[in-house]
Amino acid sequence: MAYSNKVIDHYENPRNVGAFDDKEKNVGTGLVGAPACGDVMRLQIKVSEDGRIEDAKFKTFGCGSAIASSSLTTEMLKGMTLDEAQQIKNTSIVEELALPPVKIHCSVLAEDAIKAAIKDYKGKNG
Amino acid sequence: MTQLHKKLIYLDYQSTTPCDPRVVEAMMPCFADIYGNPHSRNHGFGWDAEEAVEKGRQQVADIIGASSKEIIFTSGATEANNLALKGTLDFYGDKKNHIITCTTEHKCVLDTCRILEQKGFKITYLPVQKNGLVDLNKLEEAMTDKTLLVSIMAVHNEIGVIQPLKEIGALCRKKGVFFHTDAAQAVGKIPLDVNEMNIDLMSISGHKLYGPKGIGALYVRRKPRVRVLAQINGGGQERGMRSGTLSPALCAGFGKACEIAQNEMAEENKKLMDLRIRFYDKIMKSLPQVYLNGDLDQRIAGNLNLSFAHVEGEGLMMGIKDLAVSSGSACTSASLEPSYVLKALGVGEDLAHTSLRIGIGRFTTKEEIDYAADNIIKAVNKLREMSPLWEMAQAGIDINSIEWAGH
Numbered sequence: 001m002a003y004s005n006k007v008i009d010h011y012e013n014p015r016n017v018g019a020f021d022d023k024e025k026n027v028g029t030g031l032v033g034a035p036a037c038g039d040v041m042r043l044q045i046k047v048s049e050d051g052r053i054e055d056a057k058f059k060t061f062g063c064g065s066a067i068a069s070s071s072l073t074t075e076m077l078k079g080m081t082l083d084e085a086q087q088i089k090n091t092s093i094v095e096e097l098a099l100p101p102v103k104i105h106c107s108v109l110a111e112d113a114i115k116a117a118i119k120d121y122k123g124k125n126g
Numbered sequence: 127m128t129q130l131h132k133k134l135i136y137l138d139y140q141s142t143t144p145c146d147p148r149v150v151e152a153m154m155p156c157f158a159d160i161y162g163n164p165h166s167r168n169h170g171f172g173w174d175a176e177e178a179v180e181k182g183r184q185q186v187a188d189i190i191g192a193s194s195k196e197i198i199f200t201s202g203a204t205e206a207n208n209l210a211l212k213g214t215l216d217f218y219g220d221k222k223n224h225i226i227t228c229t230t231e232h233k234c235v236l237d238t239c240r241i242l243e244q245k246g247f248k249i250t251y252l253p254v255q256k257n258g259l260v261d262l263n264k265l266e267e268a269m270t271d272k273t274l275l276v277s278i279m280a281v282h283n284e285i286g287v288i289q290p291l292k293e294i295g296a297l298c299r300k301k302g303v304f305f306h307t308d309a310a311q312a313v314g315k316i317p318l319d320v321n322e323m324n325i326d327l328m329s330i331s332g333h334k335l336y337g338p339k340g341i342g343a344l345y346v347r348r349k350p351r352v353r354v355l356a357q358i359n360g361g362g363q364e365r366g367m368r369s370g371t372l373s374p375a376l377c378a379g380f381g382k383a384c385e386i387a388q389n390e391m392a393e394e395n396k397k398l399m400d401l402r403i404r405f406y407d408k409i410m411k412s413l414p415q416v417y418l419n420g421d422l423d424q425r426i427a428g429n430l431n432l433s434f435a436h437v438e439g440e441g442l443m444m445g446i447k448d449l450a451v452s453s454g455s456a457c458t459s460a461s462l463e464p465s466y467v468l469k470a471l472g473v474g475e476d477l478a479h480t481s482l483r484i485g486i487g488r489f490t491t492k493e494e495i496d497y498a499a500d501n502i503i504k505a506v507n508k509l510r511e512m513s514p515l516w517e518m519a520q521a522g523i524d525i526n527s528i529e530w531a532g533h
Contacts, residue, residue, distance in 0.1 A: 003444070011444055017512050034530030035476030035515060038438055038455060038464065042514040059514040063440035063455070067512065 003064055004098035010068035015075050018057040020044045028121025030113040039066045039106065043113035045077060045085070047121055053077045053085060058113075065103040069093050069110040082118055135494045138450045139428055139487030140283050140311060145379065146336040146488070152382035153338065156375035164372050165363055178374040182381025186343055189384040190309075190328060191319035198344045198354075198364045199372055199380075203310035204234040206329035206344035207277075209368065210306045211238045213354035214275055214327070215247055222274035224248040226303075228260055229470040231279055235308055248272070256472050257421035258287040266297055275304040275327075280312035284454065284467045284483055285420030286429025288316060295324030304352055310334050310342070314387030315395075315426045320345060326352045332376065336488060337383030341376035344368075394488060398427035401486050401495050406430060408499040413506055415519075419454075419468055419481060428486045433468075433477040434502075436516040437509045442482065445505030449498050454481035476515075476525065 003011075019042075022029040026047050033040040039062030046055040056074035060067050072093060077085055090107035093099070099107060136144075156178055164179045166172025180194065187194040200206045211225065227239055229251045239249045250268045255261055260278055269276075276298050281288050291307060298305035306327035312318060314335035320328060328345040332338050346352055346367065360369030387394075409416055415435040431454070434442060439455025454465030455478075464478035473481075482502070486495070510516040515525055 008444075011441075014512060019517065031514065032531065035479070035525055036474075036530065038440075038479040040514055040530075059512055059517060061436060061441075061513040061515045062438045064444035066438075067441060 006072075006097050007065055007068040007099070010071040010097070011064040014058075014067060014071040016055075016057045016071065017059060019059065020046055020055075020057055025124055026121075028117040028119075028124070030116030030118075030120060032112045032116055033062070033109050035061065038062060039109060041066065041070050041109050041113045043070060043073060043110070043117050045117045045121060047082065047125075051081055053080050053082070062106065062109075063103075065097070065099055066106040066109065068097055069099075069106045070113065072096060073110045073114060077114065082121070085114055086118055088114055133448050134450050135448060135498060136450045137484050137486065137490070137494075137498055138452055139485035139490075140286070140334075140483060141452060141485065142333045142339065143336045143487055144489065145333075145338055146383060146386055148386060149337055149379045149382045153375040153379040156373075156378050160374055164374050164377075165361065175374045179372050179377040182374075182377035182379075185381030185385045185388075186330065187345075189313060189318070189388045190325075190330070190345060191321055192345050193348065195365075196320075196345050196348050198346055198367050199377060200342045200344055200368055201340060202333075202342035203232075203308060203329045203331035204342075205368075206331075206342050207232070207234045207308055208238050209344050209354060209357050210327045210329060211235065211242065211275070211277060212357055213367070214304060214306075214352070215242060216355035216357075217353045218274050219247060222272050224250070224270060224272040225275050225277060226250045226252060226265065226268050226273060227277040228252045228254060228279075230254050230258065230282060230285075230467045231277070232283055232308055232310070235277055235279070254470055257424070258282060258285050258419075258467075258471055259421060259424060260289055260294065262290065262293055262297060265294065266301075269301050269303060273301070273303050275306055277306040277308070279308040279310075280318070280328075281309070281315060281426050282420065282467070283311050284465060285431045285471070286311070286425045287420040288312070288424045288426060290424075291318075291323045291325070298326075299324040311426070314384065314391065315428065317391065320347065327354075332380040332383060335383050335387050338376050338379040341373065341380045343380070395427045398486050398490075401490055401492065402427055402430060404492070405484065405486070405495045405499050408496070409502065412499075412503045417473075417477065419471060419473055430484045430486075431468075431481060432484070433473065433481045434506050435477060435480060436513045436519060437506050438479050439481055441509055442480070442502075442505055445509060446498075446501050449501060451485070452483045454483070455479045 056077040058070040090111040093107035162171025162175040164175035304326040310331035332341040419431040439453030468478040
């Protein structure tokens, strides 16, 4: 199966790989997927006082499409409000990366990771 | 060949092998000059074609210590496995209706067995030990007076392990049970002798031993006689067990491939073993947490199957895209299930997703092996830096202690 150029670009030059200290109050962490299913995504957002996502980082265990989906997601998130981030749909990741049907679950995982990270942040700052 | 393919290094010799140039040479005359139907008995065109076919048959028989009369040409090992299982049950099934096979067999055996089950026959699927080998005690325990046949593959396509054929054969003979072995990955790779090993039926593939694709054979023992009912009916070729006009080119190429393999096996295995040790040592010295799947010693020289913990197999393959290897990862299969073979060995699903099969063969060079090992090491290190699981493992967190939400 051939990958799209965008998937290859994100795989070879992943954006925002890394970690924030998840004990920090302004950090939200989403850990989704399962090792047994072959993909685990950890997405972290750092939220500014005015409620905008000022930075995002990821680490992903998975195929090229899963890595590319998470890398792209961190780029999309930066500068968004939490409400805007909450609205991100997996279909926009599918479109942007031209994912084939068999890889759509990678984008779903990324959407889940965003929601999990926001939930974690809100839980801390409830 | 496209530019892309020129740059690829082929390390997938269990998937298929290129035709040896000497094989191609042996086939060439059969396309234009020797074009007769090998089954035409009344003229020279037919006789010449028949001679090419029979020479090939003899060469195939020789490499397994059989008589040429015991070799039935088929389209490949898949058809040979189908013929062995269905053909014997069709003949003997009203007296003996039980087959014993094993959970790690190739899909063409397992799928055939499922069909036979639907028809009302009994199949026992033996588990394997952690190293991939069959437990002889369990095999003996599974045998009943209704057991017609044991079907255990000689060498495994994914993990390269060699089953104890001689011991299985002796047990089957003692119990009066036929022994069939799928030897697609074994012929030309390890010495085989159907008499010494008490093998009654053996499936062989042409393209796994540097012969052409589209041909294989079923060895069917004549003394004591094993009866197989044809699954493809027609003109009664191949002693009535498999109708259809043979391809002299394919038979000649298959035969030549067997002859070469027989003559060069010992030397070739030495070379492959050196390359494998070189590769394995390089990887194991440079990377922690790499696990070998399948027994190290009871294994053909040209196979390694390694799990690189915390790095997903398809993701890894993308990082080594100029290496042609295969993976047990779910993402590389149509079903999105990780390898059933690794599961059967008790390899955890998380590790099954991280496996690569590296197949080394006749045309692999030392330079290719070094390049491949270096690139795999580089890619694994890069992906581990990106892997949340690797980070957790480094921090001493047991990933099995986390409650993962399956999806």
